[in-house]
Amino acid sequence: MIETLLAGLDAALRIDTFVWISGGLLLGMLMGSLPGFTTSMGMSVLVPISFLVGDPLIGIPFLIGVYKGGIYGGSVPAILISMPGTGASIATVFDGHELTKKGQPRKALEMGLYASVISDLFSDVFTLVMIIPVAAIVLGFGPPEIASVMFLSLVIIAVTSMGPVVKGLLMLCLGVWFGFVGADPFSGMPRYTFGTNELYDGFHLIPMLIGLFALPEIFNAVKEGDISGSSVGRFVGERLRFDELKKSLRTICRSTVIGTGVGLVPGLGQPIAAMMGYIAAKNASKHPENFGKGELDGVAGAEAANNAVNGPTMVPLLTLGIPGDAVTALLLGAFMMQGLRPGPTLLETNGEIVFAILIAMVIANFLFLVLGYISIPLFARVVTIKRSLLIPVTIMLAFSGTYLARSNPFDIVTLIGFGLVGIAARSAKFDVAPMVMGFILGRELEYTFGQTLALAGTDWVRFALTERIGMTAVVLATPIVGVLLGVRMSKFRQRALKGEEA
């Protein structure tokens, strides 16, 4: 294996490979930062380029660059204009935009970049070194285990929400309910669609996010009046200090581990990782009451987790030929078009090229750091644009991005609907974050729970006690974890409530 690795290193150190990776990263960042233009759409448009260049060491690293850049790029509009560019930056918006409002957009963007690069780098190195040993355990994590972890996550969100518990729970349940709308995944029967075809697929995540987070911001800005001359900030704010990054290193490491784990399981994806990374950061924090009010750790927790997913998704893809989502399915196609057939024999037959691609993926992170570093001051300048110009552009991006995602006019209705929900929630002091979390995790829980029931059949006692001990253990631990975290959080919650009264 060492020889193959060295041969791969030799093959990967090519200037044209780096040029193409950089191109991919730039394109990815651009596409990711355009709301509605998701990473999978961008990559799907660029797949023909990757096979037309004809060289696997150019075509595939190029697409990987788009992938990495896209996942990071989504955080830029999330931080600056409260509009997640892709689903992956869903949790970045919670604290990222608050930092912008506090006049610290540059700090938030830099934290997003460093957290992304550090976690991506470590998860890629992990993938490179551990791809063979880890492949065996990937399959041990099936629907029952995912369902139990989703259940645990929902309980953690419920007990750790700040502010009045009832409000948090209500929003969480509402989010879970929104996730039920649409065709039942097991029978195809429509639920809560009121007889319309438009709701058959349920609510789409992108218009929902833009509606909940961006529209209320726009509404507030307009409501404040006199927007002609002012801008969000006169300056792009301070840069991230080294000690601030150091303080968040624990969070970044934790989220890297979470993201890596999520990436190894086919089909979970970045939005779930980002959410779990964010919740974990909040739970471990000494100041959980600051989350959602512009906490740097929140940005770090979310951004590190979503980028850490990228590398490990290669493990099931390359060793078993299993793509978990649209992006990895496109990469599978790209590999096959280059004559490389992902699966158990790939590392034996084409080990050199595979390791070269994985090494290129590791090196891509350094280019990612440089390109991100150069682009941040430019991106951050957005906040100095006059509101009279910025707001119309934001509105345009909100609507065009919503339409772009699926070319579906009904998504515009979804956008406006959730925009109204967001505005109403804000004026009644309800936090919409638990709602989004409930929406994403609840759908996953329902699906995997349904699969678990189908797998268990009638003899579910035997199933739970002999076949799926992992699932049973997590389910049994859930109330204990819930109570422990709930007790720990209650004092912070009181502190937060006092803070609000004061």
Add this chain to the structure above:
Amino acid sequence: MSTGDFRPVIWSRFPCDFRGIRLSAILFLVGIVLFRLSVVHAQYPEKPLTLVTPFAAGGSSDLNARVFTSFLSDYLGQAVLIKLVPGQAGQKGTLEAARSAPDGYTLLFTDNYRDQLHKYTFRNDAYDTNRDFVPVARVNYGQIGIIVRAGGIYETWAQLEADARARPGEISMSHSGLWVALFVPMLQLMKDLDLSFKMVPYRGGGPAKAALLAGDADVSMAFPATVVADVEAGLIRVLATAGSERILEGVPSFTEIGLPPTTGYIHRVVMAPTGIAEDRLRVLREAFAQMQGEEAYHRVMTQLGENTEYLDGVDYEAVRIQQSSDYQELAQSLLDQ
């Protein structure tokens, strides 16, 4: 006021000849007229075409479309742009194409399930695929295979069938979602052979295969090309493949195990809205026929694990009629249950 005075102020600084302006205006108009005329007589297609695909980004149909459109453009002389309109089990995209003008600039990329089966499984009054679309070409097809773990207890289809009869509804079968590529042949198999499996859905073919490898499911289906590496590595065994001929050595065909020869085929087809002018349809069909001579196209598709078994739209129409009646029977038998 004489015409001479009617000059914008700024012109007065630059003496100019009015006859010249008049002449150029006439020439300009003549130019426009000629241009319009040339447009009318221009060869179709004179602007990029849009291929509506009712599939999500990243699926095998999306990849197929990306590959063939990038070659087809050379033969049409215009770019072919892909517009992804996923949703409602393919109905959104199909409806969009059905409602577009039949001018040959909007086409639909679909498969036989979306084209002929879904009308029986999803309520829909907005369009009728047989009335609203004409086939341009079948790009290729896929033949499904029944797969099990190589280390498992089933070595032949006969063993699996015997066990399924002994334990109806207990053997679990992973599939990639309702009413698509893996699900439909499984239903047909259960109906025609009077078997019953426990159907467990997964999000796509990848996770369905993972479930089989992990031991969560006992049986699954897959296009043989997607499991070649697993078969070589001794992880997966193919028990039977679709069609009347054997495509893998020693593996029975669906006809041999008692299924009709049409079961388990997915046909990827390009359609045009009904009403398209005959000459434009001919241009499109010829472009597809000519593309079959492109060596690079065959190479990339083969590497992708797909065949390039092209069929002209006229010939595909016959296949379509047969499917329609088969699927109606299948859907009816499910409703009767």
